[in-house]
Amino acid sequence: MKLLLAFLFFASFSVFSQNSYQLAVLKYSGGGDYYANPTALPNLIEFCNTNLHTTIKKDVPYVEVGSSDLSLYPFIHMTGHGNVVFSSDEAENLRNYLLGGGFLHIDDNYGMDQFIRVELKKVFPNNDLVELPFDHPIFHQKYDFNGLPKIHEHDGKRPQAFAIIIDGRIVCLYTYETDLSDGWENSEVHNDPTHKRDEALKMGANILMYAFMQ
Numbered sequence: 001m002k003l004l005l006a007f008l009f010f011a012s013f014s015v016f017s018q019n020s021y022q023l024a025v026l027k028y029s030g031g032g033d034y035y036a037n038p039t040a041l042p043n044l045i046e047f048c049n050t051n052l053h054t055t056i057k058k059d060v061p062y063v064e065v066g067s068s069d070l071s072l073y074p075f076i077h078m079t080g081h082g083n084v085v086f087s088s089d090e091a092e093n094l095r096n097y098l099l100g101g102g103f104l105h106i107d108d109n110y111g112m113d114q115f116i117r118v119e120l121k122k123v124f125p126n127n128d129l130v131e132l133p134f135d136h137p138i139f140h141q142k143y144d145f146n147g148l149p150k151i152h153e154h155d156g157k158r159p160q161a162f163a164i165i166i167d168g169r170i171v172c173l174y175t176y177e178t179d180l181s182d183g184w185e186n187s188e189v190h191n192d193p194t195h196k197r198d199e200a201l202k203m204g205a206n207i208l209m210y211a212f213m214q
Contacts, residue, residue, distance in 0.1 A: 030085030
């Protein structure tokens with residue numbers, strides 16, 4: 001059984017690492033800075049291409065919540081510090097994208113939490129965010145973590161990973177009180193210690209691995 005599981009893991013990893021994908025950043029309304037951390041995703045892609053031998057395209061477009069172009073990207077990243085508003089049509093479009101196999105990673109850049117929770121209820125009114133335990137596979141892909149690393153301190157709260165799970169599949173991962181994407185940014189932006197940036201990039205790599213292989 002262990003040999004079979006190992007075979008399936010490496011077969012899935014091979015598909016993940018050998019195919020070429022493009023990731024995107026979600027552009028939303030409401031006044032929040034969806035464009036925050038512009039170097040974050042490109043740096044994470046470079047890290048994954050180097051350390052996981054992926055072939056993810058380096059170009060990172062911004063795609064609007066209501067656009068049919070969502071379907072072009074298997075992984076969408078979302079961040080910001082403030083207000084988020086989804087119209088009913090946008091919420092429906094995002095729901096269809098996620099139910100169709102897409103993956104949304106939301107990283108609260110401090111200040112988004114009170115808004116994004118309301119908007120996610122528009123997308124999935126009958127599904128709550130649930131906290132992922134430390135033994136969840138997302139924390140134990142190529143790199144081992146006991147939960148999310150804490151990259152920046154704000155209110156003394158512990159970092160938490162929440163998810164919306166549909167039919168056993170995580171369609172939306174929400175990382176809170178961690179500032180992961182700050183840790184992906186160019187080193188001079190936040191002057192984070194090297195080990196903190198390393199933790200952030202490794203956890204980001206785990207998220208991408210899990211998203212593509214679950």
